[in-house]
Amino acid sequence: MKSLLRRSPMYHLHRMSGATVSDYSGWSLPSSYTTLEEDFERLMKVGGICDISHYGKLNVQGNDVFNVLTSRLNLDSDLCVGSSHSSNLLVNGNPTGENVVATGLAYDEALVLTRPGKVSLVVKALESSSENCVHLVDYTSSLAGVIIAGCRSRSMLSRIVEYDLDDSVFPNGASVQCKAAEVHVIIIRSDLGELPAFQIYITRDFGEYFWNALLHAGVSDGISPVGLESVMRLG
Secondary structure, X not given: OOOOOEEOOOHHHHHHOOOEEEEEOOEEEEEEOOOHHHHHHHHHHOOEEEEOOOOEEEEEEOOOHHHHHHHHOOXXXXXXXXXXXXXXXXXXXXXXXXXXXXXXXXXXXXXXXXXXXXXXXXXXXXXXXXXXXXXXXXXXXXXXXXXXXXXXXXXXXXXXXXXXXXXXXXXXXXXXXXXXXXXXXXXXXXXXXXXXXXXXXXXXXXHHHHHHHHHHHHOXXXXXXXXXXXXXXXX
C-alpha cells in the first residue's frame, strides 16, 4: 500500500492557489505555481517565496554544543551564535556524501538542517560521541520552513522583520532569532549563487498565518510564490 505523503502547514493554501503539487522525499509540496519557466523567470528577475518545510531540522542542546557540532559534524569553521556553517557529514570517520548546515541559536543551542529524510544520519554522527553530552530533538515536523530569494527579497522582508537584514549586518551565512509579522522566527541567510536568499523557520501552528503575511508583504515588490523546481535549479 502506498504510504501517505507528509504535508506542510501551508499545503491547503498551495492547493487553493492552484499550485502543481509533487512528491519530494515523501512530502507533498508545490513544484510550480505557474509554469516552471515562468516561476524561474520571476524568481530571477524579482524574487519568490517557496515552501521548504521538508528540510530535516534537528535541535541540539548542551553546554558544549558548539564544540561538539564543529568536531563531530566536521564543520568548515567554528560554530558560534549568529553564524551558520556547512559540513560534508562524516559518520564514524566515513564520508556520507551528505551536506548539512548548523546554525548557532544560543550559547547552548543549535539547529542542524539536512536534506529531506537525512536527520537520522546527523543523529548517528552525534550519538557516536561518548565524551560529550548533547540532547537531540527532531523538529522536522514541528517547524515550517520557507525561503525568500531574489533581488527584492530584502526589501520585502524589511516590512515584517524586526531586524536589520542589510549586507553589512547580515551577510551570507548569518543567522538570527527575532520577530517577523509578530511571531518568533529563525532566519538564516543562505544565498542561491548570486541571488540573496533567506530561509525562515517558524513553529508549525503559525505556518498558514506567516505564509499569508509573506504574500501580503511581497505585493509591493512583485514577489509571489514559486515552486521547488525553480529553487532547486539554483541549488
